[in-house]
Amino acid sequence: MPELVVPTTAVHRSFLDAWDELDESEDRWMGAHAHSPDESWTRSQAADPAEFARMVAAIRRDAHPAAPMPPDIVHQTVLWWVDGDEWLGRLSIRHVLNRFLLEIGGHIGYVVRPSARRRGHATAMLAASLPVAAGLGIERALVTCDTDNVASRKVIQACGGVFEDQRDNKLRFWVPTT
Numbered sequence: 736m737p738e739l740v741v742p743t744t745a746v747h748r749s750f751l752d753a754w755d756e757l758d759e760s761e762d763r764w765m766g767a768h769a770h771s772p773d774e775s776w777t778r779s780q781a782a783d784p785a786e787f788a789r790m791v792a793a794i795r796r797d798a799h800p801a802a803p804m805p806p807d808i809v810h811q812t813v814l815w816w817v818d819g820d821e822w823l824g825r826l827s828i829r830h831v832l833n834r835f836l837l838e839i840g841g842h843i844g845y846v847v848r849p850s851a852r853r854r855g856h857a858t859a860m861l862a863a864s865l866p867v868a869a870g871l872g873i874e875r876a877l878v879t880c881d882t883d884n885v886a887s888r889k890v891i892q893a894c895g896g897v898f899e900d901q902r903d904n905k906l907r908f909w910v911p912t913t
């Protein structure tokens with residue numbers, strides 16, 4: 736059974752395999768970056784076990800309320816959706832909404848690796864994240880998607896998302912967390 740876990744070195748091989756399924760323009764979907772301090776990892780850097788361990792530690796640090804963040808960046812809890820040692824996707828929960836997140840980004844963002852799509856993972860992953868969001872004090876999570884992202888819209892609505900409005904090309908939904 737897949738589950739949400741904090742980033743772990745245990746899925747190193749599978750994380751790299753998932754990255755190889757993406758086009759270069761989609762690199763950001765792997766979430767190989769951290770903010771405290773600001774640092775990003777390329778696919779080849781992440782292939783090195785020591786660098787991967789450093790990346791995992793850095794991503795986990797971003798959830799810590801005491802971690803210093805750059806201006807306009809809020810703390811976020813990143814969780815990986817894994818089944819055994821298989822990395823299936825990831826999700827991030829931003830602890831508070833700044834102006835950009837309130838308008839466009841929302842509280843929660845998610846990605847499923849291409850080879851695991853259309854099997855219900857995103858829906859299950861978002862549902863599993865809601866108690867975590869509640870534990871962070873988020874009573875209603877703002878989740879947004881592009882107007883043409885049919886899959887993401889279905890994911891949000893399956894998790895109880897209530898449509899508020901469209902801003903730019905984003906549809907904005909509020910998802911109760913309890």
Ligand SMILES: CC(C)(COP(=O)(O)OP(=O)(O)OC[C@H]1O[C@@H](n2cnc3c(N)ncnc32)[C@H](O)[C@@H]1OP(=O)(O)O)[C@@H](O)C(=O)NCCC(=O)NCCS
Nearest residue numbers: 845846847852853854855856857858879880885886887889
């Ligand atoms: C959007 C995304 C997370 C969906 O992941 P997923 O695991 O395939 O989603 P699910 O399997 O839970 O599918 C949810 C619904 O969307 C539908 N769906 C999935 N992919 C679809 C597609 N390409 N076109 C149309 N519908 C699609 C599913 O059939 C399902 O519909 P149903 O509830 O009527 O059965 C995934 O496609 C992805 O990672 N995309 C790139 C990143 C992204 O867009 N993230 C969201 C940012 S808001």
